[in-house]
Amino acid sequence: MGETDIDARHAEKMKKHKAARDKIMATKNDERGLLIVHTGAGKGKTSAALGMVFRHIAYEMPVAVVQFTKSPDWVTGEAILLRRFPDLVTLHIMGEGFTWETQDRARDVAAARAAWEKAKDLIRDPRHKLVLLDELNIVLRYDYLPIEEIVAFLRDEKPADKHVIVTGRNAKPELIEIADLVTEMNLVKHPFRSGVKAQKGIEY
Numbered sequence: 001m002g003e004t005d006i007d008a009r010h011a012e013k014m015k016k017h018k019a020a021r022d023k024i025m026a027t028k029n030d031e032r033g034l035l036i037v038h039t040g041a042g043k044g045k046t047s048a049a050l051g052m053v054f055r056h057i058a059y060e061m062p063v064a065v066v067q068f069t070k071s072p073d074w075v076t077g078e079a080i081l082l083r084r085f086p087d088l089v090t091l092h093i094m095g096e097g098f099t100w101e102t103q104d105r106a107r108d109v110a111a112a113r114a115a116w117e118k119a120k121d122l123i124r125d126p127r128h129k130l131v132l133l134d135e136l137n138i139v140l141r142y143d144y145l146p147i148e149e150i151v152a153f154l155r156d157e158k159p160a161d162k163h164v165i166v167t168g169r170n171a172k173p174e175l176i177e178i179a180d181l182v183t184e185m186n187l188v189k190h191p192f193r194s195g196v197k198a199q200k201g202i203e204y
Contacts, residue, residue: 033162034180035154039137039171042185043203049132049165050078057088061129064122068115068168069095069135076204090128092118095135105144112144123158130163137168140175147172154178 036052038045056063065082072093082089094115096108116136123131140147151174158164166175176182198204 032160033158033164035158035178036163036165036181036183037137037171037175037179038165038167038183038185039169039176040184040186041169042187043190044185045167045169046078046134048183048185049134049167052163052165053082053089053130053132056130057085060088062088062090062127063130063132064090064125064128065092065132065134066115066119066122066136067091067093067095067134068112068139069097071095071097073097074204077201090122092122094118108139108142109144112139115139116145116150120153120157123153123162123164126159128162130165132165133167135168136166137171137175140172141168141170147174151175151178 036049038049053063053065070076070093074093074097079091079093082091092115094111096104096111119131119133119136122128136150139145140150154164154175155178166179171182192198
């Protein structure tokens with residue numbers, strides 16, 4: 001078979017593929033706010049969520065970000081960049097750092113509660129098109145907040161046009177059940193296991 005025949009077969013195959021895709025796309029007419037969950041042991045959960053945040057900023061759609069475990073004392077690339085858009089971004093860094101660093105459950109629970117109350121206000125606020133709840137799954141994993149309360153609010157009180165993203169490993173099954181989009185990041189290799197420390201621009 002010559003190149004001309006191969007090209008012709010490819011064109012015919014792609015023509016059929018396009019017709020099938022167009023037929024599928026014609027049935028997708030709904031537009032609404034999504035509950036999105038990024039979980040799994042692999043790297044990239046917050047990074048992927050921030051990609052959606054930056055898309056909103058590019059379209060001049062206001063967003064809010066609540067970080068549940070990162071400390072206000074930490075310097076992160078995303079915080080530096082997000083603060084350059086004060087008219088479009090509401091940023092609340094409300095964590096106490098890693099739980100093994102605080103070693104104080106009551107303090108961690110109080111921080112998680114304060115961050116969740118702030119998150120609810122931001123989700124209710126009609127100004128924000130998207131709200132990122134960064135590492136909410138972490139505090140849920142340690143039962144610092146009752147999963148039933150979070151699920152009930154996101155299911156029953158999240159405005160219909162509001163996008164909410166929840167990140168962090170070990171997402172609770174109850175949260176996955178009500179989500180519209182769930183992505184699990186799988187760990188294949190990580191440089192930390194080879195003795196490479198967290199690096200600026202990659203991890204933070």
